[in-house]
Amino acid sequence: MPVIPFAADDVARLHDTLNDVVANGATPGGVIVCGTRDGQHKVLSAGTVAPELGNAAPDRHTVYDVASLTKVLATWPLVGRALDAGLLDLDQPVRDLLPPMDGEAPSGSATVRQLITHTAGLRASTRLDFYRGGETQLHELLCREPLEDTPGGHRYINRGYILLGLALAHVHGRPLDVLAAEMWRELGMTATVYGPVGRGPNVAPTEQRIPGAPRIWGAAHDDNAGLLGGVAGHAGVFSTARDLAQFGETLLAAYRAGDGHPLGMWLRVSLVPQATIEPGLERGLSWILAAGGQVAYHHGFTGTSLYLAPTTGRYLAICTNAVYYGAARSRIAPLRALALKTISAV
DSSP states (O other), X not given: OOOOOOOHHHHHHHHHHHHHHHHTTSOSEEEEEEEETTSOEEEEEEEOSOGGGOSOOOOTTOEEEOGGGHIIIIIHHHHHHHHHTTSOOTTSBGGGGSSOOOSOOGGGGOBHHHHHTTOSOOOSOOOGGGGTTOSSOHHHHXXXXXXXXXXXXXXXXXXXXXXXXXXXXXXXXXXXXXXXXXXXXXXXXXXXXXXXXXXXXXXXXXXXXXXXXXXXXXSOSSHHHHHTTTOOSSSOEEEEHHHHHHHHHHHHHXXXXXXGOHHHHHHHHHTSOOEEEETTEEEOSSSEEEGGGTXXXXXXXXXXXXXXXXXXXXXXXXXXXXXXXXXXTTTTXXXXXXXXXXXXXX
């Protein structure tokens, strides 16, 4: 199917809605890139990077904490590469991919497929601060925990991706951030890194957790990622709208190439539904699937999103720091709803 570019009216509505959420105090500002696999794109901007940084508007090079987009920017493609290299199998227990441990490890019996699809039944609450001070390694502490649910049902859980990040580092014998950096460089994502990053006018601050305390700026907003030094399988990545667009365009082009491209093959496999989230939404491998499987997307808690429509060759990348004002999900819900509706249209 040929590329279907975004209609001018659709782009205008997205820009108007971005302006509206900024005017309503949902986020200091934000950037959207509407693009296609053949390189066409429009960059939309509104508001400021942050009030304390002056009146400069964010642009496609502004650096944002992308939070759980880490799952699809880092962990998901690295799992695909490890699978292609024969370093792991989707139905292999994660304990087999980690340093040896003796005795029972109920959560360690979860497979890579279950972890990447949030169907492992792991304990939902993830508080790595509870594990500080002990001598037992983190992977063993996580693997020895009892399951909270019967495997198979969908429940969004960060600890599964923490385990996947630890497993990737172990099977490669190299740190997760080094593996990711090499991959991003190959993909042309020149500004995407694990934090912390240096503070500056091009880096969007996030939340002020305690009145009077410094605002989080350049460090991971996610507490558990922070406790892991900013490098984890579930969160910790910083990126730009430009790099999210580059990733989206690369994925769509690889998908179009089909069986001749490992990344395209991995994306095709990942768009097969694995579990039902709710009516109309399925979970693939990492990605949320909508519009009858024609759209794949993921969000980041801080106010970021990436949407792909492989059939029409379109993507939408959204970067905001809506968490600047508190919980971002409800604040930018109108923008995300319109984005999904727009990219789902044929």
